[in-house]
Amino acid sequence: MVDNTHYEALGVPRDASADDIKRAYRKMARKYHPDVATDPDADAKFKAAGEAYSVLSDPESRAAYDRYGADWDQPRPEPDQQRAGAGSRWGGGFAFDDRDINADSFRDFFGGRFGGGFGGGFDRSAMQRDQHARIEIPLEDAVAGAKRAVTLQMPQLDQTGHVTMEQRTIDLTIPKGVMPGQQLRLRGLGTAGGDLFVEIAFQPHPVYRIEGRDLFVALPVTPWEAALGGKVKMPTPTGKVDLKIPPNARHGQKLRLRGRGLPGAQKGDLYAVLHIVNPPNLSQKARDLYRQLASESSYDPRSNLGA
Structure with missing residues (x-):
């Protein structure tokens, strides 16, 4: 019987390419990582995605899995x-x-x-x-x-x-x-x-990107957190910390935490790369507040385009 458990865990078809599998794993890992997920089944889905990637990312183990299913790693x-x-x-x-x-x-x-x-x-x-x-x-x-x-x-x-x-x-x-x-x-x-x-x-890590001894994490912030500034929780390899967001922060702006990267003779740094994210649903009151902001602000982000 064909076993599709690992493909289903990543949400990809059996003929998915190696790049498709890698992208699907990163997407699932970011979505269900314990530091950010709210889904009650996130832990199980996170582990299932990791196990699926460990098998499907390797050509030989994937071929064995496609042939033998759940018993792919038994001695033959x-x-x-x-x-x-x-x-x-x-x-x-x-x-x-x-x-x-x-x-x-x-x-x-x-x-x-x-x-x-x-x-x-x-x-x-x-x-x-x-x-x-x-x-x-x-x-x-x-x-x-x-x-x-x-x-x-x-x-x-x-x-x-x-x-x-x-x-x-x-x-x-x-x-x-x-x-x-x-x-x-x-x-x-x-x-x-x-x-x-x-x-x-x-x-592969669902949260950090590695460059030398430096680590980078995409940190979501709300529009009001970016505009007003303040402190937000962010993950580090040794635990969560409070990060100070400056007022008028920009999308893509990098905030550096010195010495929070990989250890060594010269310690690496940890960079939080800000990603401004709109809430998925707005209440009527929130919409009214946005309309009020729009009416009171003369800022035009497209002025340099001649639009």
């Missing part, structure tokens, strides 16, 4: 070999480099340096090999630092030189201020005592 060994392909999602979000892991590939890689052949003894030190993986973390982990227990499968060699896939749980320390593209080196956790290099990537 290929005949005569074990495969760990790019984009394969082990517990914790790891993805190993695209390579068939079997005895022949080890022999090819090390140029036949197996003194005595695979059936007998061999120089195990020659088998040491670094492994590379990639993990997506929430922005909040980079802001505060975190420790994560990550489960993954890795190729290992037994005493006869046969390759097996071993499940391992690794305690990964994510340092405060880590940046996308940065690699964490775990010594001795690769193949046969080699090292494991973990590349950091950030999960």
